[in-house]
Amino acid sequence: MNQRLPIDVLRALQSVVETGSVTRASERLHLSQSAVSWKIKRLEKQLGRSLIQRDGQRLVASDDGVQLLIHARRILEAHDAALAHFNPVQLQGCIRLGVTEQVPMAKLSSLLAQFSRQHRQLDVRIVVEQSHVLRQALSDGELDMALHQDFTHRIEARDQLLWTEHVHWCARPGWQHEPGDCLRLITFGPECFYRQRAQECLSAQGIRWQVAVDCASVDGVVSAITVGLGIGVLSSAHLDKRVEVYRPFEQRLPLPEVANVLRFGSDNPEPRLLALHDLLVQALQKA
Known part of the structure; x- marks a missing residue:
């Protein structure tokens, strides 16, 4: 051998x-x-x-x-x-990267470890937040780059599309909404675009609703759905055996696809940002 x-x-x-x-x-x-x-x-x-x-x-x-x-x-x-x-040309400085919980963190950690080994004079700092917070941080100059999420019809030309996924109305197994009852909604918070879309859909169909739980954490939202506190909207990546897709709403209140995209904070990104951007695109982009 x-x-x-x-x-x-x-x-x-x-x-x-x-x-x-x-x-x-x-x-x-x-x-x-x-x-x-x-x-x-x-x-x-x-x-x-x-x-x-x-x-x-x-x-x-x-x-x-x-x-x-x-x-x-x-x-x-x-x-x-x-x-x-021994590389005479080394990228230096700090990169402030924002990501959402939709990103597979184990894979991202492996990628950033690889990037850090190749560029030892670069410091990559990660912020995990909701998409609207990340976009605002980019606008305010608090982040250099962000992997955020939005509905596919709302992404901008400056966004690099990585992958799309479906979002679903989810409830605990056996949960039913009785017509005329006020629906209890579990959301990721007042500014979450999942919540805004859910409320628009419910109101358009004349379904009364009230927010039962606001929680910025995916685990928190899934747990609240699991114990029957109400119904919520989850992406395909976070479906598990504890919850099920609520088919009556899937047919009656269809939700659009969401896009996971990468955005720079500046129109003229520096070489260190381009290097990390290329690595993330190559590793995370799905055909």
Whole structure:
């Protein structure tokens, strides 16, 4: 067996697993899809093990792939650190990045750790807030970049689309709204655009409502729905077995898709912002 584990091949394996797709991995690595596939197949042949398997529409690591990635991440971290140490051109300064709870934090943390290893003189600071707060912070110059959310018909030309998802009326299993009753609404707060749209839909249909819970946390909203305090609006990413989509409202009060987008705070972003922007787009953008 070949005793070498090439850096580029390990990085290809890591990218495929992190993005779940050869296509997106090839975009991140600036390689052709065939080149990425060939690297993985070459590594599997070298080790005599299957490293990638399909889970629905995503590619995931096999058991052997998971074990190899434990070592691969250490190798790549050491390699990137050494390269950054001797790199004469280094990005410096601070990046203030705003994100919502809709962002997969485990994946984002991994990306930012990779970015920090490559640019050790850059300080990335993260703020987790609701979208309207992030947009205001961008306007006020308090953030350099934000990954925020809005309905697809309201995104602006300056927004870089990453992915879209559906939002749903959600209640605890078995919950029913009796016609004529005042509906109890669970929301993310007075300024949340989910709440504003929900109230518009209810009022347009003549359904009386009152806010039962205002909570800025996804976990808090899901918990309130779970114990039956009312009905709320959740994105597809936060559906779980504790709640169910309330079909009568889905048909009667359809909700638009939401877009997760990346926006700069300035019309002329500096190189350090462009570098992080490109990494986030390559890793998070969904076809």
